[in-house]
Amino acid sequence: MIKDTSGQDKVLQPGLRRRLKLPLLVATATVLVSALVWAGLDGGDVxxxxxxxxxxxxxxxxxxxVRDIATTGKIVAANAPILYSTEEGTVTLLSQPGDMVAKGDVLANIASPKLTSNLRQQQAVLAGLQGSLERAKLDARREQLQANKALDMARVDMAAADRESRRGEQLIQASLISKIDYEKGKDELHKAGLMFKHAEQEAALMKDTLSFELKNKALEVERQALVVTELQRQVAALDVQAPVDGIIGNWLTEQKARISAGQPILTVVDLSAFEAELAVPESYADELGLGMDVELSFGGETLMGQLASISPEVRNREVTARVRFAQDSGLKLRQNQRLSARVLLENRxxxxxxxxxxxxxxxxxxxxxxxxxxxxxxxxxxxxxxxxxxxxxxxxxxxxxxxxxxxxxxxxxxxxxxxx
Missing domain, CATH: 2.40.420 (conserved putative lor/sdh protein from methanococcus maripaludis s2 fold)
Structure with a gap:
């Protein structure tokens, strides 16, 4: 009789891969289910x-x-005039950049021989006209004296003729002269009267004529005096003076340089008043308005100011605006000192x-x-x-x-x- 194969069977232990396979499948299924559940949340759009x-x-x-615009800028002097040459010539700079100056101080001198010579020539012409006016006054007095002399002589002749006429009337009544002599005396009286009248008119006309001529001479002198005064002003302007109290900024020309009329020479900075100059992007230009509040920050200081001016032109995609703020002696401000600013447009x-x-x-x-x-x-x-x-x-x-x-x-x- 043949036995079964149980005696040949051998119990085998499962491998590591097979033991981990089921847990891995379970974990993967859990992750997939979680992902599906998460994707199903809120309409499944995550x-x-x-x-x-x-x-x-x-x-x-x-x-x-608070609508605002953040920008940057710098401190500038509210008054920093540039001084220009008034005439062509050679400039001599008398002050160095950084020197303190007072109003009226001479900062530079321009040597202009042509202008100086022209002034002297016109002064000589004025002196000549003034001499001619004085001579004309003397001539007028002389001519007026001659006219008055002729008038006086005519007055005397008329008085003599009048006396002879009255004498003739007495003689004709006594029949001591002829009628012809009597009428001749009357003619002499009439003639003397006409001569006196003409002499009187001549004296008045001479007076008016001399007054007119003297007035013309005086006007010529006055006109020439105005020319000399203008040249004196131009010569005086060759000494370039400080228009304000402040400090010399920069030389805009070289020492002893030959310059033309209207050429900038130097700048004077008035340190008594400062403003802030801001560069605002052009996209905000239409929103800016005069009087808007501006918050300025520099050197650890923060203060408020107001927009005082807005440039009408755009440069480098920016608009320049000036901010005026209250001056304080405690503030240590310098020309071109950098700052940051906020322009407060509106509050909602x-x-x-x-x-x-x-x-x-x-x-x-x-x-x-x-x-x-x-x-x-x-x-x-x-x-x-x-x-x-x-x-x-x-x-x-x-x-x-x-x-x-x-x-x-x-x-x-x-x-x-x-x-x-």
């Missing part, structure tokens, strides 16, 4: 995850939004706002991610006014919402993102 440590978040709050009260971040540009100002727990959901938003630190939220958010304010480029336009 497709990305990001590290929360790399994100910046901010809570929407209500408050006063009771505004829903969030801290400004890279999400404004990366999301185009229309997208944001609202964080709830460990899920960030994409939502459409509408932003309004913006300041350097905050931005107004017009739609898409409520007070207390938490938004991702860092760059949204790593979210890949996903509808929902897990925050690890």
């Amino acid at each position: 497709s990305k995850s990001v590290d929360g440590a790399e994100l910046k978040m901010a809570t929407l709050t209500r408050g006063t939004l 009260a009771n505004v829903l706002m969030v801290r400004r971040g890279a999400f404004v540009t990366s999301g185009g100002g229309e997208l944001a991610y609202v964080v709830e727990g460990d899920v960030a959901s994409r939502t459409r938003i509408k932003l309004g006014a913006r300041s350097m630190s905050d931005v107004e939220v017009l739609g898409g958010g409520q007070e207390g919402d938490v938004w991702v304010i860092s760059s949204l480029e790593g979210f890949g336009q996903a509808q929902q993102v897990r925050v690890r």
